[in-house]
Amino acid sequence: MSFLSAIFGTKSPQNDCITVLSPNDFQSQVEGKNVQLIDVRTPNEFKSGHIKGAKNIxxxxxxxxxxxxxxxxxxxVYVYCRSGSxxxxxxxKLANMDFKxxxxxKGGILNY
Known part of the structure; x- marks a missing residue:
């Protein structure tokens, strides 16, 4: 499939709107800023420690x-979990829900 994409230049909508950021880039874009920052771990994981300003979903x-x-x-919207999966x-899912x-x-909060 990626071979056909390379030849015909087609991308899924997901490729156009998703950017995987290194921990340093992620931190510089969210720390101290008013962004939609979402922690997708369980409530117990969230309570054990999370990035300041994150909402738990x-x-x-x-x-x-x-x-x-x-x-x-x-x-x-900025998303993270424990390890990135x-x-x-x-x-x-968000790309399919029309988030832009x-x-x-990258690597989740373990690498943050």
């Missing part, structure tokens, strides 16, 4: 879509 929650639909789709899946600018923390 549990990836496994039945209210996942409801909570994300409360956010502004035309504003950047749930935030990557979240970024793909999604930033995913």
């Amino acid at each position: 549990d990836f496994f929650s039945g209210r996942f879509n409801v909570e994300f639909n409360k956010l502004k789709k035309d504003k950047p 749930r935030s990557r899946q979240t970024a793909n 600018e999604i930033y995913d923390l």
Whole structure:
């Protein structure tokens, strides 16, 4: 599939709106700024420590879509989890929900 994409130059909408950021870049873009910063870990993981200003929306929650639909789709959204797996899946879901600018923390909070 990526071979065909390379030949024909087609990208999925997800590739256009998702950017994976290094911990340093992620930190410089969220610290002290008023951004949509979302921690997609469980509430217990969130309580054990999170990035200041983050909102907790549990990836496994039945209210996942409801909570994300409360956010502004035309504003950047920054997502992270423990190691990067749930935030990557979240970024793909958000792209399918028509979010325009999604930033995913590479390696999750373990690398932050």
